[in-house]
Amino acid sequence: MSENTRTIKNAVCTFCGCVCDDMELTVDLDEHRITKAKNACILGRSWFSEHVIEDRPIAAIGGKEVSFEEAVEESAQILTKAKFPIIYGLSEASVEAQREAVAIADYMRGSIDSTSSVCHGPTGMAFQGVGESTTTLGEVKNRADLVIFWGCNPAEAHPRLFTRYAVTTKGMFIPRGKKDRTVVLVDPRKTASAPVANIHIRPKPATDFEMIWALRALIKGKKVNASIEKVTGVPLETLQDLAERMKNCNFGVVFFGMGLTMGRGRYFNTGALFSMVTDLNEYTHFVVKPARGHGNVTGADQVLTWQTGYPFGVNFNLGYPRFNPGEFTAVDNLARDGADAAMFIASDPASNFPKAAVEQMKRIPVISLDTRRSVTSELAYVVFSTSAWGLNEHGTAYRMDDIPITLRPAFESPYPSDVVILSAIKNRVFELNIDKRSIGMSARSDIGKATLHASM
Amino acid sequence: MSEKMILIPVRTTEQGTALNKGKLQEAYMLETSMVDVNTDDMERLGLQEGDKVRLSNEVGEVIVTCRGKKPDDLPQGLLAIPYGPPTTHLMDSETYGSGMPVSKHMEVVIEKVIV
Amino acid sequence: MVSATRIVNGKVYDPINNIDGVIRDICIEDGRIVESVPDSATRIEAQGMVIMPGGVDIHCHIAGPKVNAGRKLMPEDHRKDPYPGTAVTRSGSGGIVPSTFTTGYRYATMGYTTAMEAAVPPLSARHTLEELHDTPVIDKGFYVLLANNIFLQNLIKEGRQEEFQQAVAWWMNATRAYTPKLVNPGGDEPWKGKRNTNVHDIDEKVDGISPRQIIEAFVIAADKMNLPHPAHIHCNNLGHSGNYRTTLETMRTAGDKRLHIAHIQFNCYGGEVGKQPASKAAEIIEYINQHPNITCDVGQVMFGNALSMTADAPLAYMLRGINKNKWVNADTECESGCGIVPFTYQGHVYTHTLQWAIGLELFLLTENPWQVILSTDHPNGGSFMNYPKLIRLLMDRGFRRQEIARVNQKAIAKTMISDLDREYSLYEIAIITRAGPARALGLKNKGHLGPGADADITIHDEMEDKEMMFNAPRYVLKSGVHIIADHEFREDHTGRLLHITPEYDQKIEEVIQPFFESYYSVQFENYPIDKSYMHDNEVISTGST
């Protein structure tokens, strides 16, 4: 370690959706690395300490080092020539990069999807169906006297959710921290999160929907048959007790995770949970919060929504955004042999998509942007090495509760940022596709219909 | 001996920290090729800590290393595996119109690999 | 880009400069209106056309967390209304809450060149700025929600008005906002902290503070700071029968100081709480006629789809109780609440017709259109895309009669609407859509066509059907850029952020910071918004003249 260090206060960890912004980083300016991350949890510490500048070419095509410009040109050509190109990833990227990515999808008339579709996509679909009563994390800290963790394991996925936002932390109306809260964990396993729980309910796997539905009935004072225990493995009395606790708390919150979204029930599970929380608002104040994120996946939802109207799984083939999960989502696009070119931004689908989708990645030209080598970058045709968002670059990340936080970079990287790369590709794709886009468009609105039609 | 069980990919701290070292690094490869098995189940299946087991279903199969969990921590019939490349070999690409493949609660057959 | 333009032979309506339908040239250079331009300037032939300053929307919901939640909530609505891109514009989706690009382009398509997002929690100001950056063509700003801010309420309770004012100024700077917004002052704590209840009277104290104390504090602070636009208030009891008394009391609280009442139509109801409302438009407008210090926007209800999205969370919950539709509630720590419910206004429903008629009464009864500004509280009373139709309802008595005949007659009978023969002139339309809102906002370079004004200009073919006419200006210029020519998009444009930077004593940070560190979930140092979010911006000066 050299003497040449710098301290950065109030820096931001973007490893998980907690996006803790109270990091105190010690940066070794000679070695270009972070040597200490005060306040970080174990995951955060490794996020900061493991980020070293790898020695890779800035860009490569087919394994051969090329210039930045050549790689941009090749990428733009690939995306333009393809009939059904897709962009996927975006979770470990700033809002600024995400905005560029959506622009490329628009100009190239392809599909764009974020890692949302394989984490909380079903949560988004439930939101569209039934709405959601939710909150920022500070209100949980200040007010929540009943905190339920359902199908999530913050101790290992969002470690500081407990200490900084939801359990041990003291708040305005929770002066004694954990002593003033009742913590419930719903998980078949005794996970590392179990020790913080006052009550641990252990249903049979994949019976969440049945359990939530029974709770909805109990909350409304309806009778539930004792056989519910056979189905869920949870005694009726336990459910009754939970229903009463939920109705009688002052401010209740349910955090939930992929235990609900990734199983068979998907958006039925999350829709049921949202509906239960809505029901509870007849009796008291109750909110629900997906424990989201890897990185800025929440921001990807936000950007896609404000630019296209839809949170993920968007396609521009017809010249305007369309949304159809199961059709325009990345797994489906790849697995059904639809996508004929792909750009993966700051994500590694080759390591977590179903086999059939990964097989397709090997058959088509793939462009990859990533800070470090990954299973995906290994199979990609065009590979860009990028600087690390947050560590090397300014930008914005959204916390799991949709609060945007400004990043404070720690040291410089010799690699260009994803924003720079994407913006160069965008400009070139725009040029290459200009004749696909109609020159004049009627700006006359249809009387009373509030619609516009392209003069094609 | 083989048996049908429910496989759930989960997050672990080790998987998270290893991820930061890099996905092509040994630590990540190692952590993501472990499967947690209830120790009563292990006994019944004749498995020892560290044994290689084959997980398979109609999509594919993987060989991972068995790691025992107390019955109180992990119910019988449930297998927990850290998120990572091995799970993709067992994952069906059908998303039933949701975009999300079934990635929790996958039915798999577990059996000891005889070396 | 064209640098100099001369518009010739058009009929000019420019109320701020007392020009009422006079044919004269308009000259433009470097984005501003000037006395003259060289002969080489591009000419726009505007014979048979009407020239007005670009429209100014003083109250709408177009960007930020609740708007985006509303957008995300309505895929079924976007599907019906796709918005293709062109060679110069991005694509998007329409519907009741269009995507950001579509929002900007559609405002332009209607001849509006400035719009103010009316309710942003400070903690989400950064998000709002990002969306506004992606909202093309128009200039824009936002009002920041401060009335349910617990820290500020504590200062009011303790009678620390001077520090309160400093803190408000700090918040305006930290968030880059345009003015303080008050929504159901005092109503958040009963909602979040007392099991979803509400405050019911302007003098009811909840945890030691009443709505009136809060309103008073903001009115005084805004006045002392000489804000270009005063405190902008969504009154208590909005939507409830009998609430006109609350509205009158709110206006009285301001005394002779400036105050803007948002979407006042929703606060003009007689009758008893929980029972059918009646119209009290006449009582309200009478007060406004007598008090030039008050401005309001109407919040006209238009039949068809709407999306109720408000920082008044108890109100959204009440609406949800009516239609049992999907519902969003979103709390922001220490600062705000929020509720969203899809809603449809139907002509056969008594209450909806009454609301529609009350809005029209307000327009038609006012003695001074400068005080009564056109809005639908988009998307709460209906989309901003309804403005042309609303203009026709005001300008065309025959059309209005037709429309009256189609709706709930019981409700119509409870209002004066059938007896009001007034027809707005083009000059008056220019007041309620351009000059009036610009003046109320203190935007000296907007809402008129005098030298020095921003060259935000719309040119309409003069037509009998005023809805048709205002639906499709032939030309739209924004900052002198020819955005639309012959009804086609010719150029894209980012638009500017309009905000204020009132002075404050740095010491106030020492008062705010400890509260922050105890009760917020972000670091104090990471809360204020840095320049990187500002894109093109213009600081509107505080202080007199």
Ligand code: SF4
């Ligand atoms: S909780 Fe998440 S954001 Fe916070 S320090 Fe740990 S990994 Fe980073």
Ligand SMILES: [Zn+2]
């Ligand atoms: Zn409003």
